[in-house]
Amino acid sequence: MTKDYFNFTDKLFAREDIDKKAEALKGIRVLDLSHMIFGPTAAKTLAQYGAEVIKVEVPNQGDYWRGGTYWGKYWKHSNPLWHFINPGKYFVGIDVKKPKGKDLILQLAAKADIIIENFTSGTVEAWGIGYSQVSKINPKVIYASLSTYGQFGPRRYAPGWDLLAQGASGVLSVTGHPDTDKYFKVPDFFGDFFPAYYAAMLILIALNYRERSGEGQYIDGCQAEILMRTLSHFTYHDATGESLGRTGNMDPTMSPSGIFKTRDGKFVAVAIATDKQFQSFCKALSREDLAENDTYKKAASRLKRENALALNKVLEEWVITKDVQELSGLAKKHRFAAAEVMDDVQISQDKWREERGSAILFEDDMYKKLLVEGPIAMLSKTPGRIKWLTRPLGYHNRYVFKKILGLTEDQIKDLEKERVVGTWDYRVGQRPPIYHDLSKDRMFNYEGGEDH
Amino acid sequence: MKEVRTIKERVYSRYLQKKGASKLSDWKNILTQLTTSEGKPEALDDMMVLDLSYANFSGNVTASFLAEAGAEVINIEPPEGDPSRIMSPYGANVKGVGIPYLMESRNKRQITLDLESPEDQGNLKRLVKRADILIETYAPGQMDAWGIGYRQLRELNPGLIYIAISPYGHYTAKGREMAEMPWTDLTSQAESGLAALVGDLPDAPEPYNWPTRAGFYAAGYTSAVGAACGGLVASFFKRRTGEGQMIDIATADAYASCVGFPPTIGYVWKKPRLRYGTLDYGLCPYGFFKCQDGYVAIACFRDQDFRAALKLLGQWKIEEEWKTLLDRITDDVEKVKELNSVVEKAVSKFTYKQINEKFASYSVKAAGSKWRGGGLPVTTKMMTPDEVLQEEHWQTRGTFPKIAHPSYGIVTLPTTGKMTKTPLRVKWISANIGEDNDYVFEKYGLVKK
Numbered sequence: 001m002t003k004d005y006f007n008f009t010d011k012l013f014a015r016e017d018i019d020k021k022a023e024a025l026k027g028i029r030v031l032d033l034s035h036m037i038f039g040p041t042a043a044k045t046l047a048q049y050g051a052e053v054i055k056v057e058v059p060n061q062g063d064y065w066r067g068g069t070y071w072g073k074y075w076k077h078s079n080p081l082w083h084f085i086n087p088g089k090y091f092v093g094i095d096v097k098k099p100k101g102k103d104l105i106l107q108l109a110a111k112a113d114i115i116i117e118n119f120t121s122g123t124v125e126a127w128g129i130g131y132s133q134v135s136k137i138n139p140k141v142i143y144a145s146l147s148t149y150g151q152f153g154p155r156r157y158a159p160g161w162d163l164l165a166q167g168a169s170g171v172l173s174v175t176g177h178p179d180t181d182k183y184f185k186v187p188d189f190f191g192d193f194f195p196a197y198y199a200a201m202l203i204l205i206a207l208n209y210r211e212r213s214g215e216g217q218y219i220d221g222c223q224a225e226i227l228m229r230t231l232s233h234f235t236y237h238d239a240t241g242e243s244l245g246r247t248g249n250m251d252p253t254m255s256p257s258g259i260f261k262t263r264d265g266k267f268v269a270v271a272i273a274t275d276k277q278f279q280s281f282c283k284a285l286s287r288e289d290l291a292e293n294d295t296y297k298k299a300a301s302r303l304k305r306e307n308a309l310a311l312n313k314v315l316e317e318w319v320i321t322k323d324v325q326e327l328s329g330l331a332k333k334h335r336f337a338a339a340e341v342m343d344d345v346q347i348s349q350d351k352w353r354e355e356r357g358s359a360i361l362f363e364d365d366m367y368k369k370l371l372v373e374g375p376i377a378m379l380s381k382t383p384g385r386i387k388w389l390t391r392p393l394g395y396h397n398r399y400v401f402k403k404i405l406g407l408t409e410d411q412i413k414d415l416e417k418e419r420v421v422g423t424w425d426y427r428v429g430q431r432p433p434i435y436h437d438l439s440k441d442r443m444f445n446y447e448g449g450e451d452h
Numbered sequence: 453m454k455e456v457r458t459i460k461e462r463v464y465s466r467y468l469q470k471k472g473a474s475k476l477s478d479w480k481n482i483l484t485q486l487t488t489s490e491g492k493p494e495a496l497d498d499m500m501v502l503d504l505s506y507a508n509f510s511g512n513v514t515a516s517f518l519a520e521a522g523a524e525v526i527n528i529e530p531p532e533g534d535p536s537r538i539m540s541p542y543g544a545n546v547k548g549v550g551i552p553y554l555m556e557s558r559n560k561r562q563i564t565l566d567l568e569s570p571e572d573q574g575n576l577k578r579l580v581k582r583a584d585i586l587i588e589t590y591a592p593g594q595m596d597a598w599g600i601g602y603r604q605l606r607e608l609n610p611g612l613i614y615i616a617i618s619p620y621g622h623y624t625a626k627g628r629e630m631a632e633m634p635w636t637d638l639t640s641q642a643e644s645g646l647a648a649l650v651g652d653l654p655d656a657p658e659p660y661n662w663p664t665r666a667g668f669y670a671a672g673y674t675s676a677v678g679a680a681c682g683g684l685v686a687s688f689f690k691r692r693t694g695e696g697q698m699i700d701i702a703t704a705d706a707y708a709s710c711v712g713f714p715p716t717i718g719y720v721w722k723k724p725r726l727r728y729g730t731l732d733y734g735l736c737p738y739g740f741f742k743c744q745d746g747y748v749a750i751a752c753f754r755d756q757d758f759r760a761a762l763k764l765l766g767q768w769k770i771e772e773e774w775k776t777l778l779d780r781i782t783d784d785v786e787k788v789k790e791l792n793s794v795v796e797k798a799v800s801k802f803t804y805k806q807i808n809e810k811f812a813s814y815s816v817k818a819a820g821s822k823w824r825g826g827g828l829p830v831t832t833k834m835m836t837p838d839e840v841l842q843e844e845h846w847q848t849r850g851t852f853p854k855i856a857h858p859s860y861g862i863v864t865l866p867t868t869g870k871m872t873k874t875p876l877r878v879k880w881i882s883a884n885i886g887e888d889n890d891y892v893f894e895k896y897g898l899v900k901k
Contacts, residue, residue, distance in 0.1 A: 005592070005597075005601070006622075006623065006627070006628045009623040010623045013623045013698075024686065024688055024689035025688065069734075070717070070725075071733070071734075071783035072781045073720070073783075075720055080716055081712075081716060084712040084716055099472065102472065125474040125479045126474075128473050128474060130479065132474040132479045132482055149845065150849055150870065151486060151870075152483045152486055152848070152849065153844075153845040153846070153848040153849045154844055159828070160830065163751050164751070164832045167747070167835065168833075168835055169835070169840065170835055170836055170837040170839075170840045171668070172747075172834050173834055174837070175650065175664070175665075175667040176667070177664070180660065182652065182660075182729065182730055183740060183747060184650050184651065184664060184729070184730060185732075185740070186646070186650070186666045186670060187646070187649040187728075187733065188649065188711040188712075188713040188714075188733075190666075193710050193711045193712070194670075194673065194677065197674070197678060197710060198868075200681050201677055201680050202869050204684035205871075205874065206871060206874065207684075208495060208684060208691065209874050211692070212498065212691070213493075215873055217872045217874065218485075218871065219869075219870070219871050219872075220486050220870040220871070222849070225849065225851050225866075225868040226868050228840065228851060228866040229673075229867065229868050231668050231837060232540075232541070232555050233668070233837035234837050234865070235551050235552075235555040235865055236541055236544060236551045237841065238841070238854075238862075238864035239546050239863065240551075243836065246667055248659075248664065248665070249647075249651075249662060249665045252541040252542050253539040253541055253552065253669075254539060254638065255543075257636070257638055259647055259662060260662075261658075261659075261662065267648075269638045269642035269643075269647060269663075271637070271639055273507055273539060273634060273636050274507050274535040274634070277634055299543070302543075303538070303540065303541075303542055303543030304542060332630070332632075335632050335634065337619075337638075337639040338639065339642045339643045339704065340642065341642045343718070343725070344645060344648075344714045344718035344723075344724040344725055345722065345723065345724045346645075346718070347644075347645045347708055347715050347718050348714070348715045348716075348717075351626075352624055352625075352626040356621060356623070356626075356627075358702065358708070359708075359709075370719070370720075371716055373708065374709055375709065376674070376675070376678025376681070376682070376701065376705075376709045376710055377679055377681060377682025377685075377699050377700070378621070378682075378699065381689070381695060382685065382686065
């Protein structure tokens, strides 16, 4: 490595410069009609890179994930696990089932570049705010319908979410130990988050195309199908005539590999990908004999089931004689991949993630400090960023209705009286934190004029 | 199954006939457009991508995503090939090419360049002048040391989007310190907080209670989709300004940043979660339970869904004890195990078909009734990949095209990305080392040694 390379890159990605840099999706307006995790995360990804995302919820009810959480733990009258899914959005409360509410949504849709929804197939069409209606008033719109089984095919009307998509796609059936009756789901709603990023990718593909051609289009983001895209098991099955099944904590594409207990009671993952890595790994073990052995020398033979299992045993017996620190040192010295299994607290306290911007201790005007994820992809010229955490239900009503739709205070008051638009009720997750003084909040009471 | 489907269809088409709804024929028209990619334009067919991925599968996948959207992707390997070619379950391969590599060789051109030789560095530069995106996964600083890193290439092509994927990224002190650490999906899963959460409960026997791997490249694909999103955001910016940039992905973190739970939970809870076996961190019952002929999902979000499930499973007698959501949150694992085992026992008496029919007809009745407190119990069966391949739904959607190749025969691949105008699609596979050397060398005027 040339010595100054990291000086160059450290400057290129300097965290303190982010707010001075451009936003790639500035000027792109997203209407986020979705709820829970799948749709909102796709919209969040666009917000991160500068899109203006308007999230529409039902007044006095809101997105169900507002009131969700793990273990009944709330934080400042909100679900702490909701803030990193919806940061930087504008929150409006409109009742789609009232004719005037539907009209408001259509007015916003007419001014949107992208629309995202994740109800069961056909629901938005029944409400009269589906693509068939919106494309008539806004032909350039990119409209993404996200659902578990997709918009067509015999199961299209079946509802679903993360758990069901993991089951229907085959993802659930490949995780766990062989010959047991337990199948572990991939935790933390992977079945929502991964498809959400994939859906964001499809939207960005359509956005790039629109920039070239001026044409909008409709996207069918199918959650279970997107999960299938991550599995090599289908190709494996048709190529070999066999089923791969569950493989415990080893990775059958690398040999040796596995997650093992160390002498100090921690867990370490080790995986050897290439022949070169295997050579140096054997040195670390002082087992040069293995490196010379024809059975193990080349990956094609090393990976065979019985050979992989034999090597995994050698690895397991070696790992238990070492402390985690010592193992990390040896891995670094000999250049093979080893990593301690990190838990929630270790990740939240990881200096590297903080320095990198992968975990951001964000100081919010309303909620104050919270540690939230950063972007996956760090862009040198148009970096992703968080501008604010979430806001209470309907918090941006005045801002959005006045600024984007040109409504007057009196018109908004009438709509409030008719319960077409509205804000929160007392339930946790919808309302602002108790210490927040709404009367002094200029955004909530937006009268017109300067930007947020 | 067929019976149930028609009832559901009837309920939903009733919604579609409501006042204010879209015209059913308009909606059907759009759906028909979704079913085919034939004759349709490709969104990114004006984009050229150079994929230099080496021993890091997430790079190959990133390039695949762009290739499916129409980009011209040139996969550049050293003459001996990318080690990812042989990263395959138990070494399974078709004519020497591993399964994952074969699966991700869609719509690519395969060429070989020796990036350490000045001649081929010249060839790379020739390609870079025309390229929009370059993907590389070498140790941070390696490309720079060869004189073909972002610092040098941006001088040749200021519009270049340079995507670097590595375990700890191309900046920060740790990135520098760990630059030589190789990529693997397993270690990425471990460092992202995933492995810590998969596995049986602490009181289960070893090694079943140890951290366990998600049985596929969960971290690898997450890094790839993040990289593709980043690349497309940068490409949009380039279309507006002409400017390129560098994009950095750290595979040891990508998964944690995708799901977001580990950092925030660690910060707010100040206590790590333990492995929870087949239980859920949120609610109970929420998972797959063993029935007589497989595994079936029982997932109750709301109290009314729980009440419905109890009635249908014949367990109404325990309702009093577990009445509200707060009774069923899983902070007290010992307590919740009781409820879980009641559900387990009840489910084990039925077949999947029985449960599905009970749940479906209940849901339909509840949806049709004016009193909406009836609950909507939802279920599905756990499918294995082999079973998924047989399902009519995915066959109708064309999820698994079979692609023919002169060396590999017929290859089955998953694909997804249905769009009315520019759907993703698999056109061919090309996986032999240097398979397209002649074509690409001639097309771009590269110099043969």
